[in-house]
Amino acid sequence: MKFLADSMLGKLAKWLRILGFDTAYYNSVSDKNLIEIAEEEERILITRDKQLSRCWVVSCLYIKSESIDEQLHQIVKYFNLDIKETLGKFCPLCNEVLKEVEKKEIKLLVPELVYSSYKNFWKCLKCNKIYWEGTHWENIKKKVKELKGEN
Numbered sequence: 001m002k003f004l005a006d007s008m009l010g011k012l013a014k015w016l017r018i019l020g021f022d023t024a025y026y027n028s029v030s031d032k033n034l035i036e037i038a039e040e041e042e043r044i045l046i047t048r049d050k051q052l053s054r055c056w057v058v059s060c061l062y063i064k065s066e067s068i069d070e071q072l073h074q075i076v077k078y079f080n081l082d083i084k085e086t087l088g089k090f091c092p093l094c095n096e097v098l099k100e101v102e103k104k105e106i107k108l109l110v111p112e113l114v115y116s117s118y119k120n121f122w123k124c125l126k127c128n129k130i131y132w133e134g135t136h137w138e139n140i141k142k143k144v145k146e147l148k149g150e151n
């Protein structure tokens with residue numbers, strides 16, 4: 001299941017990528033273009049725009065709340081999304097597929113303490129950002145637990 005988030009939903013797009021879902025996001029694109037992209041790339045359009053969500057050309061979901069927690073709950077429940085408790089496959093920043101890299105490959109690219117504290121690292125081949133299951137990961141795991149409890 002692939003998504004396309006409208007410009008109001010940048011934060012939700014990031015979260016969906018972290019949770020492992022391919023989610024496209026552009027911060028300035030017309031409604032017409034959004035629909036074209038969704039149609040062409042077979043993505044479900046998620047939008048805060050009620051009018052746009054009535055579009056019949058592509059599948060749309062109107063996101064009711066402004067709160068990120070409620071948005072996540074709505075979408076997970078609505079599509080019954082299967083959330084894995086591993087790092088998402090997609091770069092939260094650019095939606096590129098992350099590649100697991102050998103630890104030695106990134107030795108010079110991360111702080112020493114990070115290098116010595118973690119075992120698994122992922123790299124985005126588009127923006128070159130390195131990811132690991134750092135302190136931030138605890139919050140993500142908490143969120144995943146919460147969301148799974150909702151299902």
Ligand SMILES: [Zn+2]
Binds near residue numbers: 092095096124125129
């Ligand atoms: Zn990236």
